[in-house]
Amino acid sequence: MNARLPFGEDGGFPPGTPLAERMRPTSLAEVVGQPALVGDDGVLRRLVERGELPSLIFWGPPGSGKTTLARVLAHACNAEFVSFSAVLSGVKEARAVMESARRLRAGTGRRTVLFVDEVHRFNKAQQDAFLPFVEKGDIVLLGATTENPSFELNAALLSRVKVYVLDPLGDDQVRTLLDRALGDGERGLGALGLQVREGALNEIVRLAGGDARVAYNLLEVSAETAGRAGWISIEVVRQVAQRRLAKYDKEGEEHYNLISALHKSIRNSDVDASLYWLGRMLEGGGDPRFIARRLLRVASEDVGMADPRALEQAAAAAHAVEHVGMPECALALAQAAVYLALSPKSNALYVAYGRVQRAVAEKPPYPVPLQIRNAPTRLMRELGYGEGYVYAHDTEEKVADMECLPRELAGEKFFAPTEEGWERRIRERMAEILARRRHPGGKSEP
Numbered sequence: 001m002n003a004r005l006p007f008g009e010d011g012g013f014p015p016g017t018p019l020a021e022r023m024r025p026t027s028l029a030e031v032v033g034q035p036a037l038v039g040d041d042g043v044l045r046r047l048v049e050r051g052e053l054p055s056l057i058f059w060g061p062p063g064s065g066k067t068t069l070a071r072v073l074a075h076a077c078n079a080e081f082v083s084f085s086a087v088l089s090g091v092k093e094a095r096a097v098m099e100s101a102r103r104l105r106a107g108t109g110r111r112t113v114l115f116v117d118e119v120h121r122f123n124k125a126q127q128d129a130f131l132p133f134v135e136k137g138d139i140v141l142l143g144a145t146t147e148n149p150s151f152e153l154n155a156a157l158l159s160r161v162k163v164y165v166l167d168p169l170g171d172d173q174v175r176t177l178l179d180r181a182l183g184d185g186e187r188g189l190g191a192l193g194l195q196v197r198e199g200a201l202n203e204i205v206r207l208a209g210g211d212a213r214v215a216y217n218l219l220e221v222s223a224e225t226a227g228r229a230g231w232i233s234i235e236v237v238r239q240v241a242q243r244r245l246a247k248y249d250k251e252g253e254e255h256y257n258l259i260s261a262l263h264k265s266i267r268n269s270d271v272d273a274s275l276y277w278l279g280r281m282l283e284g285g286g287d288p289r290f291i292a293r294r295l296l297r298v299a300s301e302d303v304g305m306a307d308p309r310a311l312e313q314a315a316a317a318a319h320a321v322e323h324v325g326m327p328e329c330a331l332a333l334a335q336a337a338v339y340l341a342l343s344p345k346s347n348a349l350y351v352a353y354g355r356v357q358r359a360v361a362e363k364p365p366y367p368v369p370l371q372i373r374n375a376p377t378r379l380m381r382e383l384g385y386g387e388g389y390v391y392a393h394d395t396e397e398k399v400a401d402m403e404c405l406p407r408e409l410a411g412e413k414f415f416a417p418t419e420e421g422w423e424r425r426i427r428e429r430m431a432e433i434l435a436r437r438r439h440p441g442g443k444s445e446p
Helices: 044-051 066-076 091-108 125-130 131-136 171-183 201-209 213-228 234-244 253-267 271-285 288-306 310-321 330-340 349-363 378-382 422-438
Strands: 056-059 080-085 112-117 139-143 162-165
Touching: 044 066, 044 091, 056 066, 066 080, 066 112, 066 139, 080 091, 091 112, 091 131, 131 139, 171 201, 171 213, 201 234, 213 234, 253 271, 253 288, 253 330, 271 288, 271 330, 288 310, 288 330, 288 349, 288 422, 310 330
Parallel strands: 056 139, 056 162, 080 112, 112 139
Antiparallel strands: none
16 A cells, blocks of 8 residues: 655645655754754854855765755755765766856846755766856855865865865764654654554664665655554564665665775775675676676786686676576676786886877877888888888797887886786786897896
8 A cells, every 4th residue: 555645735745756755854953963064053053143155075975965964054054955966967067057147146136056966976077167157256166075175076176175074974863864754744754643563763874874864765665565554663674674674775875885995995995895896786686787898997907917817707797687687697796806806906007198189188199109000002112111120029039129118218117016826827928028139138238
């Protein structure tokens, strides 16, 4: 039995509006948690009392109140509120919003609060697009992120905002939110006549883990399961949790949290954690092709030449995904994840390619040395193409004493293998090649 009220007729919300959205606080007085920010002497409360609202970044875990605080602050300061997702939108859309904000301020003096969810997902160029509008005061930028801003935001933007850290909600605070939702007959579930058995709410609090959104969702689905005037018990909560906790928003924040957990567990050689996070994604309906692509990346970024077979394992798993599909391909992905987790680790290849990228971006496009250019025509040979080329197979050492980098980069070293796994042998092989190049035939350089 569906216990949802027809919000829109009674409560002012469109039908189907989630409980978490209906119960979102509309003032600082309704906010639960974050006392250092919104308490009697909280920094955000003092800003509101003074009528000030600088650009801010809220850094905290999911469900800690980042979006809520942004909305409340905008409302308290009588500002236009525009919500913007860094996952779903780009610079073009952001510029349109900011230009509209500039016109609004010029015409009415009213400022616009631009709330950017998951602001860390913007790259440097996208973040730079905000700077002129923030500096002129046309917008107040309120960003939300679950990642450390020191690493994810560029220095120019970070220097123009204040960063406030939000903590996960405590158990008592989550319980307060649940009690409030059960007692509210307009926005919450109070009109449903629900009965709650002992321990049920504590079970929701435990499962929520400090995330208000998870707590509201569990309560709402439990209410739907119980029906009007029904009983919410521990058994009902666990039944609901078993159906939904494996699920996750495949387009939103939790999707990226889970793939990050899988990647970092493999990098840290934690087999059990790697399998767990893989299972969380697959059993929650995650796209196995997306996971396979990440495992291919892990094989090169975190294992690399320490075990070249790691890429083969990841590629084989990706092949299985395409030709077998779910649920059968889950074991192939699990095999690849375990292999990658157990492999020796090296990011030498990742670092080397980063050096190459910087060299390509920061230095001129140096010409290809004449000695390694192809010379298929007479004119090209007359111009010196191929002059000085030495065919490696014609040398005793199978290594020609010939520079293959542009003259301006001669001697540059991009790849520096470690002592891990196969890279130790590769390091020895590179030293051997260098010695052969410098001392062909075992003779010293003139």
